[in-house]
Amino acid sequence: MAKLISDLRPVYVVGIGFHPYQRSSDTSYVQLGLTAVREALSDAGVTWEDVESSYVAHALLGMAVGRPMLRHLGDSGRPIVHIENASASGSAAVRHACMEVASGISDVVLAVGVDKRERPEVYRASTGLPDLAEDSILPFTHFALLTDEYAHKHGVTPEDMALVAVKNHANGAKNVNAQRQKVRTIEEVMSRPISGSITALQCTPIGEGGAAVILASEEGIKRLGLDMGRAVRIASSAAGSERAGNNLNPDTALTADIMRLAVAQAQIAATDLDVLEVHDAFSVEELLYAEAIDICKPGHYVPMLKEGAWDIGGRCAVSPSGGLLAMGHPVGPTGIGQVGEITRQLRGEAGARQHKNAKTGLAHMVGVGAVCYAHVLMK
Incomplete structure (x- = not known):
């Protein structure tokens, strides 16, 4: 029988951070993402060296954007995974970060989302099949x-x-x-x-910004001396x-x-x-x-x-x-x-x-x- 995250060891949010969401600007995606990550690290009371793995969510930026962003925090050699899942990209990153902590693979994991529109339209590869209503039902x-x-x-x-x-x-x-x-x-x-x-x-604006969370196990919280009173499961x-x-x-x-x-x-x-x-x-x-x-x-x-x-x-x-x-x-x-x-x-x-x-x-x-x-x- 498949295991649920709730069946495994507890996972806690110990740090949160944002770059304010805003209209398209000249701000680089690197600055958007790093602002959120640094705030989350500070909020948690951990250093970049404490983070054992990172999940980077994005949908509009292209290939492997996490590496040139996170390297400004230091070359830790730790795993980086990129996740694109349309509007649910950030939620998918949180889930996979949860699974890594819950399974015992890591004690401290980062999930960060960053995006900005580099093109007027969102690019999607052609399926090679006709769509009867693509231009009619927006x-x-x-x-x-x-x-x-x-x-x-x-x-x-x-x-x-x-x-x-x-x-x-x-x-x-x-x-x-x-x-x-x-x-x-x-x-x-x-x-x-x-x-x-x-x-x-009554329609959402699509602009740019960053958001980050630090997830940790109880073991990680105790080992790093974090404030359990601010941890949310x-x-x-x-x-x-x-x-x-x-x-x-x-x-x-x-x-x-x-x-x-x-x-x-x-x-x-x-x-x-x-x-x-x-x-x-x-x-x-x-x-x-x-x-x-x-x-x-x-x-x-x-x-x-x-x-x-x-x-x-x-x-x-x-x-x-x-x-x-x-x-x-x-x-x-x-x-x-x-x-x-x-x-x-x-x-x-x-x-x-x-x-x-x-x-x-x-x-x-x-x-x-x-x-x-x-x-x-x-x-």
Whole structure:
């Protein structure tokens, strides 16, 4: 029978670091990544020489970008693994770093995500096969259709659903690492339509940035004399890919499977979650993914949103970082940044964004609908 990470030795997040997410600039990816790594090392209280292995997540930069970045910390001779898994690249890096620590191979491991757009468009190799609708069904069109479907099914308005973006922009305004740091009214959010009722402020900005976490075993924490009081355990890690079928919303179907698996492995209920960070690249996604994990009954997310249930200080803080809508989505760092945000919340170090008495959180990302990752963290 296959082993789960939760069956192996405990893994803890002991250090977190960021380079603020931002619009495209002249900042090199090396500076973006190193800023995050150095902050994570300092936060953990470890040196680069203590790190036994590194996982570098990126999706937009090309081949083997970790070596010319990490060499500025010193040539340690330790393993470097590069991971590309679309939007879930950072989440995949965290999972593989977890597996290395949980298995006993290493005691201290780095997962770092870094990305910036070097080309106007994301390059993808041709499959050599025709695609009947590649130029017709773009991501925002797909999610605009899902928005209309949800609104009609549950009797809510597009303005009701846009309140997700209002909430997340308000959270992002309190986050020094967020790309969008401005409170928005519902009128502002509903301006500048992109497709159907989807507007510009209901779509994630894709810029650049860096995020890093240091993972460690109990043995590593004790050996290096780290502060166990600030360590946050990764209680479960679940991953999967799309199944065969003709589901027009594979992201949500896959999310339901993987998030429920992560919660079950952590031996909690979805309603036990204090903090939830989801892949809200479009506002409707937050509703779909949160309901997919059974955090509330289908169709109840919007009424509870209006009551403040998903605000910081409510029943569960959903996207307290600002989510992809306001925090941003530089791709490679995104999943790692979610883990960093939840760690900060569970430590009680989130300042103006602090959710009171946060003990349990879940980070969730999908990658082009084909893959999904979820991590449950517990204090």
